Amino acid sequence: MLRPILLVFLVACASPVDWVFHNGVVHTLVEGQEPASAIAIREGKIAFVGNDASALALAGNGTRVINLAGRALLPGFHDAHMHLMGFGESLRTLDLVDTGSLEEVVQETAKWAEKVPEGDWIVGSGWDQNDWDSSRMPTHHVLSEAIRTNPVLLWRVDGHAVLVNQSAMDAVGLHAGTSDPPGGRLLREPDGALSGVLLDRATHLITSVIPAPNEEELGFRLEAAVSMLHRLGVTAIGDAGVDSAGVEFYRAAAAEGRLPLRVSIMLDAQDELALASWLPGGPRPDLDGHGVISLRAVKAFADGALGSRGAALQEDYADDPGNQGLILTSPEVLQALASRCKKSGFQLCTHAIGDRGCQSVLDAYAATFAPGGDLRFRLEHAQVLTQRQIEQMASLGIVASMQAQHATSDMPWVEARVGKNRAEGAYAWRWLMNAGVPIAGGTDAPVEFPDPLASFWSAVTRTDAEGNPPGGWFPQHRMTRSEALQHLIRTPAWASFQEARMGTLEVGKLADVVVLSDNPLTAPESVLRDLKVEMTIFNGVLVHPKQAAF
Missing domain, CATH: 2.30.40.10 (Urease, subunit C, domain 1)
Known part of the structure; x- marks a missing residue:
């Protein structure tokens, strides 16, 4: 006393x-x-x-x-998985979230084009064909007809697919004879012509030629993103997939006092310069001593996204027979990366959505280390899992980094994608928690708006904002309110090795x-x-x- x-x-x-x-x-x-x-x-x-x-x-x-x-x-609040500069970009570029049809997407893009000089790129994001009367992927024709003098690139809401117009395809020389790159796909029309939709690694064929924003624009994006996060009560994030230039940008912003946010950086596994620069020196829990940047993790990709049918499944998509999705990184490369991270004391955080993608990651992890350590390797998203995979996660001490809003955004079409039996293991929070697998909550912003209170609602109700469906979608997986609060604050801190500094209110x-x-x-x-x-x-x-x- x-x-x-x-x-x-x-x-x-x-x-x-x-x-x-x-x-x-x-x-x-x-x-x-x-x-x-x-x-x-x-x-x-x-x-x-x-x-x-x-x-x-x-x-x-x-x-x-x-x-x-x-x-x-x-x-x-601590958003365990988002994309800070991508969110800032979404606040300053064409916003297509909640558009109800391809025609509305084209109308909004045409309005935006009125203020863009001829020949300049138009970039937007947020369309989702699952919200339209037809859930088929769009084609470029209406967009190409409406906008002829500017190349256009419009990201699907999940960031794993783009719709481009003919001007954009012409700018990079894409045509019917262009082959699919490894880990990517160019969707085609029945006659073999390009539809204008590119999936996963194929998007790089376009994005690699778009001029990068200048430092002033990057500063505006950072300021807009951080200001919005503060309004939403978010004070810490995990930034998934930061390249070498991004690390240096954050370091400069922190030194100048322009980063009032705790940022746990996950290096982009595709940027060898970043890995070679930072892994040999081991974890930096407080990079440069400003108290805002932690650098001790790497972000990799195993597969694509469920909404664009790129997530790797063990069986065919129920609504696309013959398609089992895409493996973006081979098991051998994943295992080598896991070993490299383990040796350097870095945490590996791997995007895996489909059950085949998740198994690929778990196999790579299991080949790299035995149960009982404290590496806190993560499965990012972990949307479709089997009971055996959940047991393996628990045995290996794997963290599930998940986004509650994904469940309530995706629930109208998930059963059509994977069938009812597999859907029961989708966003299976209760199975994971019962097995002892910690769940670190986030939003994947700009895929979802980074509102932790919306995530809290999704976690405890598994309904949309209007309370549908009554009782919740697969309600057996709902979290209690206490669990939901923990997974949005305390667990993300622990999952990024920050529990000694944040995540609870304690003296010091x-x-x-x-x-x-x-x-x-x-x-x-x-x-x-x-x-x-x-x-x-x-x-x-x-x-x-x-x-x-x-």
């Missing part, structure tokens, strides 16, 4: 704290610990967690005292916190979807809103 009193006495003697939050419900996320009612923050760290009276005793001149009036306070940990309008663990479901982020603190500094609203 003396230790908390002594701690408060010692802290109080040091200097007044910068912030006191009291009269709230403070979810520390420390296992077995009941909610507190107050915290104090000093110099970017948590200085006290406990009761109101003890916290208020630490206040002095200059302390900002916030009466939470029953609101919930918790550690900042980083003061990255979020205030919500209501208690996510007890609010009625009727208001749960309307939870709001009312305040975000990063490193002890208010970053959303610009002035405290209460």
Whole structure:
């Protein structure tokens, strides 16, 4: 009993704290610990967690005292898997999310083209043929007819397929005789002509010639992305697939104070320069000493995406007989990469969506290390799994990095893709948790909007925003509210080796916190979807809103 009193006495003697939050419900996320009612923050760290009276005793001149009036306070949300600069690009380029038809996609693109100089590339993202009356992949003809003087590249929502117009194909010399590259596919019409849709590695045939954005535009994208994340209560992310130039961009931004976000970098496995530069020196938990960049992971790809039928399945797609998807990286290359990462102390995080893709990764991991270590190698997405694969994940200590919103976005068409039996093992959170496999939650933004409260809703209900289907889609896989909160905050911190600094509210940990309008663990479901982020603190500094609203 003396230790908390002594701690408060010692802290109080040091200097007044910068912030006191009291009269709230403070979810520390420390296992077995009941909610507190107050915290104090000093110099970017948590200085006290406990009761109101003890916290208020630490206040002095200059302390900002916030009466939470029953609101919930918790550690900042941690998106385990997203693409920060891709999200920033989506905020500054043509947005095609929620377009209801190919015709609407073309209309929106034509409007955008009106403000683009002739000959310049037009880039957009977000279309999804599964949201249209016909779920068949589009062809380029209507787009090519509408826009003739600009090459156009439009990313499908999953980032694994593009639709391009004839001008874009002409710009890079694509034609009916062009062969599919390894790990990619050019979709074709019945007569063999190119349809204008390119899958997975085939997209590189186009993207490799698009002019890169300049430093000023990159800065705008970073600022837009980070600002939006702060509004959403996100204070830490895992950035999946950063190349050499991206690492240097982040280092410069951190040195200049333009990166108020914890970023765990996963190096792009396809960038040999990045691997050769960083793996030999081992993990950098605090790259350059600014407290915001961790570099100790590598991102690889095993297969494509389910929505574009590129995820590698053990049996044919139910709605595309003869197609079992694409393997993007051979098992031999994956195993060599896993060994290389293990030797350097780096974590390997491999995109695998279909059950065949997941098995390829698990085989590579199993050949590289025995159960019982603490490598925390990851399966990114892990969308279609068998019970045997889940048991293998548990045995090897593999982390499942998953996105709850993917389940509720994909549920209208998943059974058509894989059939009902395989669909039961899709987004199988309960099977994974029952087996002891940790699930680190994220959004894969810009594939999904990086709203952790939307992810929380998806995880606990397995319904869309309107509550459909009633009772949830394969409701046996729903998470409890406590599990959902853990998988969006504490588990991502652990899954990126950051648990000593973040993920829970404990004295000495980083003061990255979020205030919500209501208690996510007890609010009625009727208001749960309307939870709001009312305040975000990063490193002890208010970053959303610009002035405290209460």
